Amino acid sequence: MYDAKLSVDEIDRVLLVGGSTRMPLVRSMASKLFQKLPERGLDPDEVVAMGAAVQAGLVQKNAALDDVVMTDVSPFSMGILSRNETMHGVINGAFSPIIERNTTIPTSRVNYFNTTRDNQTEILVEVFQGEAPLAQDNIRLGSLRIEVPRAAAGKENISVRFSYDVNGLLEVDVTVLSTQNTKSIIIEGGAKTLNPADRAASLKRLSKLKHHPSESRKNQEIIEALNELFAMHLGADREHVAGLLAGFLTSLDSQDEKTIAKAQKQTQEAIEAMRGFYVR
Structure with missing residues (x-):
């Protein structure tokens, strides 16, 4: 409700989805949270089946669903480990989100970071998923290293672009701005089940999103x-x-x-x- 910017008073109906919501404790907690009784007219398992059927119809571009629009969102924030300077001090090992949770996908977002030490010759970019302020408290997804020219701390900058699609495929592109040297990794996650053709198609779709507004x-x-x-x-x-x-x-x-x-x-x-x- 916080993410949707809704109050309890603005919720009209409560539908419980999934077989476990039949448990009296779950129904009781939902009633207390939303201050109204959940609907009983729909079977929780049938709700799941109906949603899956609609999603399948949309994927197949069924004419019966021409007026239905369904958007996927990122369930978790994804970002990198960084050094975060605040007015109260410096946080080493901070989590810096690049794609925040509930962002409509597919999407491509970019952020910029700089070196933190004099004469630094490379940057380690570690990718995490989660909502904790410290990267170590989130789930580590992968990493890559990229070389940077020697310079004073803060003088060399990199762009870190995350491109994420509905199949769970995350492409990370890191570019050194002064040299335009780029390194990339692909974190497949749920996309491991994709066949090579579908994987290539997903990457092609993501490439079209890689531009700043x-x-x-x-x-x-x-x-x-x-x-x-x-x-x-x-x-x-x-x-x-x-x-x-x-x-x-x-x-x-x-x-x-x-x-x-x-x-x-x-x-x-x-x-x-x-x-x-x-x-x-």
Whole structure:
């Protein structure tokens, strides 16, 4: 309910799914949590079967389900071990999520990290899954090493991109920004059952997602419009445009579709309002 941003009062009905929900203790706990009795009209096992049938129909693109949209989400956060500097101190071995739980998949997200020691020659990227603040308390999925040029601490940077699909296939691409050297690993997880053709198809689909939101045509048009308004205005109006641009770029860096869509709408309305002032 926290992730869905819903309160107990906003829940209309409670459906229990799975045979174990027949247990009186489970039903009692659900009643206390949601402050209403769970529905009894549907068999918990039948609910599972109905959901599986709908999913199978969607995979087969059955015409009867043309109006049904089902989205898969990542059940856990996935990220890497890093050194996290906070206003209260430094956390060594921190967990830095790149794809957070409940992110709609397939998806591709990127984050940036830097060296932590002088004359460092390589970076070990360790991949974890979980929700604990320390990486060691999460599940380790894999790792890779990549060489970096010698430099002062913090001068060399890498991008770490996670691309994840509905089959449980996670592709990790690490790029040294100064040299553009890239190393990748594929963590298959639930995708181990895929045949070679399906595996190749999944990787091909993920490759199409590997771009930053700022690279899309619509977002570039909004950025260009803001740049034009900034060049046109002076004083307080120019500061206002700069604020709009900063806010929009921040939304793009979130790489969250809902956040970006909301920012697109609000920023376009602000642009039209400023343009409309001169054509009335």
